Amino acid sequence: MLFTSIAASAQSKEQMSTEVRQREVYYWQLVEQNDTTAYKTLWHEEFIGYPGNDTSNKSHIANWIGDLFKDKDIKYTVDVHKKAVNVVDNIVMTFYDEDDIFTNIKTGIVKKETYKITHTWKKFGGTWLIIGGMDGFKK
DSSP states (O other): OHHHHHHHHHHHHHHHHHHHHHHHHHHHHHHHTTOHHHHHTTBOTTOEEBSSSSOEEGGGTTTTTGGGGSSTTEEEEEEEEEEEEEEETTEEEEEEEEEEEEEETTTOOEEEEEEEEEEEEEEETTEEEEEEEEEEEOO
């Protein structure tokens, strides 16, 4: 009986981890598509985090995305390197490195910036939403 309970618990943690990893993939697809409307749906209304040099709430969370697409000669892509996922009760925390890759379509010159990212997700009404997070430039 105890073995069955442990297996079911591990399976539910794995399922939660898988669902949140899928949301993280979707998150970065939206950034690459410059879709700030859909991007904002990933965030809980009461979100507060440290997505840069200052804290922010949901109302400012997508402000940085438009800057990636200002120069029409620059193509923006992303590469995500998963480091860890931690499931605690009904909260899932993700930890990863993320590369912003900027390619000049005329010259082929590539610039890369790498960030450390963490998001804290919680499920509300069947949908995982980000309730907290932080990023930092990785040297």
